[in-house]
Amino acid sequence: MNELDLIAKLTSSLPTNSSVIVGPGDDCAVLDCGKPGYYTLFKTDAVVESVHFTKEDMAGVGAQSKNFPTVSSEQIGHKALGRCLSDIAAMAGKPTAALVTIGLPTDFKPETIERIYVGMSRLAERYGVAIVGGETTRNPGNLFISVALLGEVEKSRCILRSGAKDGDALFVTGELGGSRFGKHLDFEPRVAEAQWLASHFSIHAMIDISDGLAGDLRHILKRSNVGAELLERAIPISRAAKLQSRAESSAKPPLLAALTDGEDFELLFTVAGKDAVPLLDAWKKQFPSVRLSCIGRITAAHGLKLRDKTGIRNLEAHGYVHFA
């Protein structure tokens, strides 16, 4: 049994109760906790040394020698909370309170932990999130940081993965690919953008891109029971993915990087086709510095297809399956 099979098995028969609106399988759990007109969003996410960052990352050294930008403990804290914020954003939610669990390795440095907290606290303050405690324990082999985050969303504005409809236009924020060359540690979660989207347009389905565009789009397609057709020339490819492709012959071609690299933390969403142009116009006025691209459409026919100048083909390339 591989890890994905295990997760599928574990989550197939979990205990539930009447407060649960959406259990496992969307960006956050959605609960009705009794606030009139609102749902509660509940999410945990972990970053682990040697999986999501390295000892050298923590020290802010070493990375440069590998031609990566300098990264630091503050950025690891930023990433740990930022990942959860991105999931709250994917449901158009407002984040409210976080608990932080840190597993300390035997040789931990107090300064490192303090700096991780500085990175988390700065990001939390920017989004009005309270850090209300947590736990510090030992974890002999490596540093382990798990963040539990609460948020809320108006019931009528909560956006799931499951609402995409035939004919919807498919949008993505920002640029994709090459996140590991820096963005995965200093991305800005799209909390404000998602709230604006939900309050101005009828967004049918939304997800944040953590597994790569192709992989996360497949999550929407599966939950919505539809297919999609992507327009190759419309996919926004990041400068990092292009540069890397030029610098290293073994690197992914830029389009493949944009389709399959993980940890972009951008929003992928669908709206009715008729809303596509008004949305693009309004977005440009509201967020002039954040790119928004219409990259294709939802189809009744299942499967994921890519259209380029030569025609249309099935997209076999699977999204980067990260283990988390």
Added chain:
Amino acid sequence: MNELDLIAKLTSSLPTNSSVIVGPGDDCAVLDCGKPGYYTLFKTDAVVESVHFTKEDMAGVGAQSKNFPTVSSEQIGHKALGRCLSDIAAMAGKPTAALVTIGLPTDFKPETIERIYVGMSRLAERYGVAIVGGETTRNPGNLFISVALLGEVEKSRCILRSGAKDGDALFVTGELGGSRFGKHLDFEPRVAEAQWLASHFSIHAMIDISDGLAGDLRHILKRSNVGAELLERAIPISRAAKLQSRAESSAKPPLLAALTDGEDFELLFTVAGKDAVPLLDAWKKQFPSVRLSCIGRITAAHGLKLRDKTGIRNLEAHGYVHFA
């Protein structure tokens, strides 16, 4: 800087917002999330292989050879959720929904993880708790399980550590000491008892005993700005602590075990002195099989004292400081 200093430093200046009623430093964080008449309780707790259990524990083998009762993966799952339930109980709350984060070591066995989930799910079902997702990631060195739990409590019935008053009677449920000989893996969190207490009596302060009676009582004393006097002969010592003391000359004397062993997961609470006898009478009718002991009283004078037949002395023995 040791770990406790680090935690004190980290939690001294965390970001907050208007929803926070109680931040770090009590059994759970207390939030006002907008449900009329209720507070939300929010808690995370982790159990870690080689810190809170061993590889042999997981297999349900080896333990017997060390003269421990057999323990198993199910019990590890039970403990992981049970610890959080015990914290919700300590505020007289009702647990509602949990997220589970599991860090898998390189050599993890899928059956072990499934059995851990069985243990958690059984306990969750018993208390009406929904398990609404979580995350599975890698943790190269060892298994790491973190549970995030939500609960709720009527505003007027939420019990903090900070409400103990001079003259209060001090009570403890169950029996103390020697938890590591089995109870730490199969304790029943005192959720029902705590809710009953809060709905029938004015409980001034409450905590669950995870660090040992002396250590956790000191938490109440510090938050309430009072002292306490314990009555030696009234402290309920577990059979496990007594047996162990007889079996091994190097073991703690039973009283010391009851004062300083960790992970009893019993409730320690205070009520006005006038309520002590009515409470004992009502408890006996409600929970005939759960021992309740009046073990001393709260004093205006600071410090923790122990009264025995020879007189009264300062209790220097510190509670078992577990790192969590």
